[in-house]
Amino acid sequence: MKKRSLVSINDFSREDHIRILDLAEAFEKHPKQHxxxxxxxxxxxxxxxTRTRLSFESAATQLGARVIGFSDSAxxxxxxxxxxRDTILTVSNYSDIIVMRHPKEGSAxxxxxxxxxxxxxxxxxxxxxxxxxxxxxYSIRKTQGTLNNLNVAFVGDLKYGRxxxxxxxxxxxxxxTFHLVSPVELKLPSSVKMYIKEHQHAYYQYTELLEVIPxxxxxxxxxxxxxxxxxxxxxxxxxxxxxxxxxxxxxxxxNLKILHPLPRINEIMSDxxxxxxxxxxxxALNGVYVRQALLAxxxxxxx
Amino acid sequence: MEKEDLxxxxxxxxxxxxxxxxxxxxxxxxxxxxxxxxxxxxxQLLIGTNLESRKMGxxxxxxVSNKFFKSDEINKIALVAAAATxxxxxxxxxxxxxxxxxPDRIEKIVKCFNPNCITNHEDIPTKFTVIDKSELKLHCHxxxxxxxxxxxxxx
Numbered sequence: 001m002k003k004r005s006l007v008s009i010n011d012f013s014r015e016d017h018i019r020i021l022d023l024a025e026a027f028e029k030h031p032k033q034h035x036x037x038x039x040x041x042x043x044x045x046x047x048x049x050t051r052t053r054l055s056f057e058s059a060a061t062q063l064g065a066r067v068i069g070f071s072d073s074a075x076x077x078x079x080x081x082x083x084x085r086d087t088i089l090t091v092s093n094y095s096d097i098i099v100m101r102h103p104k105e106g107s108a109x110x111x112x113x114x115x116x117x118x119x120x121x122x123x124x125x126x127x128x129x130x131x132x133x134x135x136x137x138y139s140i141r142k143t144q145g146t147l148n149n150l151n152v153a154f155v156g157d158l159k160y161g162r163x164x165x166x167x168x169x170x171x172x173x174x175x176x177t178f179h180l181v182s183p184v185e186l187k188l189p190s191s192v193k194m195y196i197k198e199h200q201h202a203y204y205q206y207t208e209l210l211e212v213i214p215x216x217x218x219x220x221x222x223x224x225x226x227x228x229x230x231x232x233x234x235x236x237x238x239x240x241x242x243x244x245x246x247x248x249x250x251x252x253x254x255n256l257k258i259l260h261p262l263p264r265i266n267e268i269m270s271d272x273x274x275x276x277x278x279x280x281x282x283x284a285l286n287g288v289y290v291r292q293a294l295l296a297x298x299x300x301x302x303x
Numbered sequence: 304m305e306k307e308d309l310x311x312x313x314x315x316x317x318x319x320x321x322x323x324x325x326x327x328x329x330x331x332x333x334x335x336x337x338x339x340x341x342x343x344x345x346x347q348l349l350i351g352t353n354l355e356s357r358k359m360g361x362x363x364x365x366x367v368s369n370k371f372f373k374s375d376e377i378n379k380i381a382l383v384a385a386a387a388t389x390x391x392x393x394x395x396x397x398x399x400x401x402x403x404x405x406p407d408r409i410e411k412i413v414k415c416f417n418p419n420c421i422t423n424h425e426d427i428p429t430k431f432t433v434i435d436k437s438e439l440k441l442h443c444h445x446x447x448x449x450x451x452x453x454x455x456x457x458x
Contacts, residue, residue, distance in 0.1 A: 008447065084425050106421040106445025125419050127446055191449075 002300035005112035005119040009130040009166045014173040021138050023293035023302060024286070031289065035301050036065035042095035043069035044087070045122070046078060046102040051262065051284070052122050052131075056099050059291035068095060085114050092116040097299055100124075118298050126162050131294065132261055133166040135287040136220070140171075142286070143257040143279060144217055147171070153179035153212045156222035156242050156267060158188040163261045164222060165192050172196060178203035179212045183238040185229060209242055214251040219244070221260045221267055221280075246271040259283050316349060321368040323390040324380070329353050331383040332363035334457055338379050338412050341367065359386070378406040382413065382439070382455065405436045413441060416454035420446035429458065 001016060012020070027033075041060040045053050048071060057067050069091075070076040078087060084107060091098060092115040100111055101122040108121035108128070123129040141147050152171060154164050158180055168178065169192070178196055180188050180203055187205065196203050206212050213219065224242055229235040243266060244258065260268060260280040272278050296302045327335055332352045335341075341348055347368035356362035371391060380387060381403040391399035409431045415422050422429045422445055430444035439452040 084421070085427075102421075103419075104421040104424055104446075105417060105419050105448065106415075106443065109445045110421050110425070110427055124421075125446070127448075 001294075001297040003118055004298060005115075005121075006130050006294060006298070007108045007112050007119065007121045007124075008128045009133045009170050011130070017134065017137060017170065017173070020134055020290065020293045020297065021141055023297060024134075024138050024289040025142075027289040027292040027296075028286075031292065032062050034064035035296060036060065036063040036299065039065045039097070039299055039301075040095040041065045041067050041295065042091045042098045043067060043071075043122075044076075044091060044098060044100045044102075045069065045071045046073045046076075046100070046107075048072045049101050049123060052101060052129075052287075055284070055287045056120075056122065056131075056291050056295075059288045060295055062288070063292055063296065065295070069099075084110065088114045088119075089116075097295065120294060120298065126160065128166060129162055130166065131287065131291055132163050133170050134294070135283065135290040136163070136167045136259065136261070137170055138286050138290050139257075139259055139279060139283040140218055144255060147174040147176075149175045150218060151177045151179060151216040152218040152220060153181055153216040154188070154220045154222070155181040155209055155212075155244075157186045157224045157228060158182040158222070159186040160225075160228055161222045164188070164220070167220070168192055169195055172199035172201060176201055179206065179216055180204065181206045181209050181212050181242070183207065183224070183234070183241070185234060186224065207241075209244065210248055213248060213256075214253065217253060217255055217257070219252075219256060219258045221258060221264070223263075223265055223267055243267055243269060244272055245269045246275055249275060249277060252277060316366075317395060318347065318349065318366045318368045318392055319395055320393055321346075321366065321370050322372055322377075323392060324365045324367070324377075324384075325362070325388045325390060326356065326359060326386050327352075327363035327365065327380075327384045328359065328386075329361045329363050331380075332365065334383045335363075335365060335380045335387075337457065338383070339367075339372075339376070341365070344370070346370065374404075375406065378404050379409065379412055381405040382409070383457075405433055405439070407433055409433060409441060412457055413450065414456045414458050415443045415446060415448065416450040416456070417443065417446050417448040420448065422446075 060067050088111045097118050099120045099122050102124050105125035105127035108124040112119040226235050256277050257279040329352050349366040352363040353361050387403050389401050411428045431441035434440050434442045441450045
């Protein structure tokens with residue numbers, strides 16, 4: 001993976017994904033290693049995303065790297081009207097790798113073509129956020145011991161959620177049965193369902209959350225945003241149907257784990273947090289190890 | 304009869320050497336000119352539009368003197384003129400006749416329909432892979448969204 005950019009989850013093969021997860025496992029055991037002391041990591045956040053930025057910066061500094069960058073475009077030369085090409089060309093003179101978040105789709109691909117150093121996409125609009133997908137895969141493998149023969153439920157906004165689309169596609173590399181729970185207006189796009197079919201997996205669609213809980217190993221919750229509905233009455237009708245409460249988990253499998261890309265608003269009630277099945281905060285922590293694995297392997301410090 | 308034919312033929316004069324692009328839908332004539340960058344062309348260029356056509360009702364035709372297009376170059380017009388016929392003329396004689404084909408990749412000429420695509424905000428040439436030639440679906444190299452037939456517009 002040395003010197004390769006990571007823009008889209010499909011830029012890396014299934015074997016690459018596994019390699020990253022294995023490396024992340026090693027970093028989880030020893031997260032503080034000074035193996036990136038000679039490196040400068042640039043984090044260019046053209047739109048704010050505190051969680052993702054801090055996760056990358058924590059990953060980099062724990063490995064001894066220096067971090068430079070900006071946390072929102074208001075504090076950068078973009079404000080003065082500089083083109084993305086110029087910003088990227090300049091920053092690639094100052095750093096060994098660029099981590100970039102940008103509100104426009106395709107910006108990361110373009111940056112990876114312009115930059116002299118590798119680029120890691122930390123989210124380009126509604127398009128891709130591959131490090132989220134890798135940390136989701138890591139969390140699933142860690143809690144279930146495998147990525148094969150799992151029943152995975154996705155709940156909430158399956159139409160617009162890019163994390164859902166990427167994770168569904170990544171899981172198609174393994175034996176997965178998909179359970180898709182959403183309001184009718186926010187069903188998984190047919191192109192993604194087609195992708196599941198092409199990979200010869202089964203999927204089932206539901207509008208009720210409760211009936212799916214006993215059937216699955218992973219419950220991947222997402223937020224339903226009001227602005228996604230063309231009809232506000234429709235939103236009012238469904239808004240409480242996809243809220244997970246602790247009492248709903250009585251019939252769940254023992255190995256069930258609840259994931260959420262965070263931030264959550266009210267779709268998981270706080271009484272779930274103390275249930276050992278709640279995994280979303282650990283999931284976020286896993287993001288640090290996965291990003292350590294990516295930085296170290298792309299910089300060529302580990303094989 | 305012969306006279307009638309002759310008159311029809313002469314609506315757009317013959318060329319000695321070059322390429323005739325026939326059977327262009329009338330609404331696409333100026334797009335074809337744009338795609339092939341013919342407004343900059345320095346040699347003789349004959350353009351006819353709203354001509355009668357048995358096949359199409361009305362059609363457009365462009366005759367480009369002293370120009371022999373490479374396939375990659377001419378196939379770009381398949382997006383707006385899928386039924387176009389190419390006629391290669393040498394010394395007033397037809398030496399080759401063929402149809403255009405939709406290319407596998409399309410660069411620079413089509414706008415990505417996704418308003419949030421980076422190519423619509425920065426000075427970046429667009430790039431698409433044609434993933435479905437019959438339905439005409441273009442996969443944007445940058446934002447990864449599909450621009451389909453009904454959404455295609457030209458830069």
